[in-house]
Amino acid sequence: MNLFDNTYLRRWLIIVTISGAVLLSWYYMVFAMSMNMEPIALWQFTDIFMLFVMWCIMMIGMMLPSASPVILLIDKLNRQRQVRNNAFTHTLFFTSGYLLAWVFYSALITLIQWWLHHLSILSVMMVSSNYLFSGILLIIAGLYQWTPYKQKCLQLCRSPLSLITTQWREGINGAIRLGFKHGQYCLGCCWFLMALLFVTGVMNLKWIFLLTMLVLVEKCLPKGEVLGKGLGIVLVLLGINVLTHH
Numbered sequence: 001m002n003l004f005d006n007t008y009l010r011r012w013l014i015i016v017t018i019s020g021a022v023l024l025s026w027y028y029m030v031f032a033m034s035m036n037m038e039p040i041a042l043w044q045f046t047d048i049f050m051l052f053v054m055w056c057i058m059m060i061g062m063m064l065p066s067a068s069p070v071i072l073l074i075d076k077l078n079r080q081r082q083v084r085n086n087a088f089t090h091t092l093f094f095t096s097g098y099l100l101a102w103v104f105y106s107a108l109i110t111l112i113q114w115w116l117h118h119l120s121i122l123s124v125m126m127v128s129s130n131y132l133f134s135g136i137l138l139i140i141a142g143l144y145q146w147t148p149y150k151q152k153c154l155q156l157c158r159s160p161l162s163l164i165t166t167q168w169r170e171g172i173n174g175a176i177r178l179g180f181k182h183g184q185y186c187l188g189c190c191w192f193l194m195a196l197l198f199v200t201g202v203m204n205l206k207w208i209f210l211l212t213m214l215v216l217v218e219k220c221l222p223k224g225e226v227l228g229k230g231l232g233i234v235l236v237l238l239g240i241n242v243l244t245h246h
Contacts, residue, residue: 014075014091018068025061033057033203043114051113054202055106062194062212063102063186066219070160070182071095077164089175097179101187109195116198126202131246134199138239141192145232153188154228157219190215196235 033054074094081088116122116133123129128137144150156163160182167178193211200207214231218224 010079011072011075014072015068018064018071018095022061022064025057025064028057029061029203029205029208043117048110048114052106052110055109056103058208059102059106059194060099062208062215063190064099065212066157066216067095067098067182067186069220070157071098073160074164074178087170089170089172091175093172093175094179094182097176097181098183098186099179100176101180101183105187105191105194112195113198113202122198126198127204128199131242135239135243135246137195137199138235138242140239141196142232142235142237142239144192145228145235149188150228151225153185154218154225156185157182157189158224186219189219 071091071094075091078088078091113122113126117124121128121130121133128134163182163185164178167181168174169177193215196211197204197207214227218228218231221227
């Protein structure tokens with residue numbers, strides 16, 4: 001019997017693979033990131049590239065946990081297609097497409113970080129040194145939690161069946177495109193939350209963990225959208241506090 005003919009074994013293999021990727025990412029963040037990422041002063045190509053790698057690994061560790069239900073759903077659909085002798089593509093390609101969206105985000109946020117550092121808004125320790133920037137970013141991130149676009153992206157992340165049924169295409173390219181499309185909506189849901197690391201500190205592990213849990217609850221647990229709106233209020237109040245009590 002083929003090893004992957006067992007539905008439960010296949011499901012657990014995917015869970016173990018995702019868990020392993022997340023654990024390796026957090027191992028890097030906890031034990032390697034702080035030692036390897038020294039304060040950047042010259043911003044040479046190597047510094048920028050290593051910063052990009054750091055953001056990529058951080059996004060894997062922060063976003064894969066909340067994407068796991070969708071990945072498992074895709075695998076279930078592929079398994080059903082396999083049973084009916086229909087064409088199917090391994091779930092790995094969907095996952096790769098999803099992560100590709102966050103690779104693009106990592107490249108963009110790296111360039112933004114370089115620009116903010118160039119303007120002396122971020123310190124060499126990768127944390128905001130400008131209270132106006134911190135306060136405004138907190139307020140914008142809080143208000144964004146209430147926008148229709150954010151709510152639409154969150155709804156598609158929480159209930160992805162409509163996206164899957166309308167965007168499903170056969171083959172490897174189709175799977176990667178579907179994963180990338182889902183990753184785009186995930187980006188639309190969470191990109192401002194990830195940018196808050198400029199305020200709290202890009203390498204602040206406590207805030208990285210807290211944001212990971214907030215995204216997980218918002219996207220996966222019942223009434224997560226309510227938490228997201230409540231978080232928006234808190235962020236606005238924090239931003240106002242930063243601006244008025246500096």
